[in-house]
Amino acid sequence: MANGLQAITPEFEQIHFAIGISPVGNVLVGESANGICAVYLGKSAKELMVCLQKQFPTAKCVDGGNGIKNTLSKVIEIIHNPQKNTDFNLDLRGTPFQQQVWQALLEIPVGSTVCYSDIAEKLHNPGAVRAIASACGANNIAVIIPCHRVIRKDGAISGYRWGVESKQALLRRERLMLA
Incomplete structure (x- = not known):
């Protein structure tokens, strides 16, 4: 560049996800570096992946890792036992x-x-x-x-x-x- 500065390409955000089965169907849990950013319910894993990619189009969605399967288990446990109090870090994205x-x-x-x-x-x-x-x-x-x-x-x-x-x-x- 003419001014000597280098263009910085921002890194893509990583969202670790896992998909499991619950009493109400498939569940996808997605977690960013800041916490849970997605819990989706649906009939097919493919449908849930499409939703995740559509919601976070610039993110790199990574299957597994960073304890996401443990988080998925806790979310499914809440579906099984809604009174269970589980404290999650949430990455709330909205107005x-x-x-x-x-x-x-x-x-x-x-x-x-x-x-x-x-x-x-x-x-x-x-x-x-x-x-x-x-x-x-x-x-x-x-x-x-x-x-x-x-x-x-x-x-x-x-x-x-x-x-x-x-x-x-x-x-x-x-x-x-x-x-």
């Missing part, structure tokens, strides 16, 4: 508003549900119901950030990024654990 919503979701007790307007009220933003739903849909960390516990005001289960069947199964498991 400040989305992060506020996700924090509010973490406060919903196991086995309970709330509606989108309840979250909007909690955040002192009653007009933000659709934005709350969008933030739930943008949540990359299923199960750990329990967006599956948010339902419509009429009690209907709808709008889950990983499929309504998965949402129903997670809620059913939670209720059974409390019975």
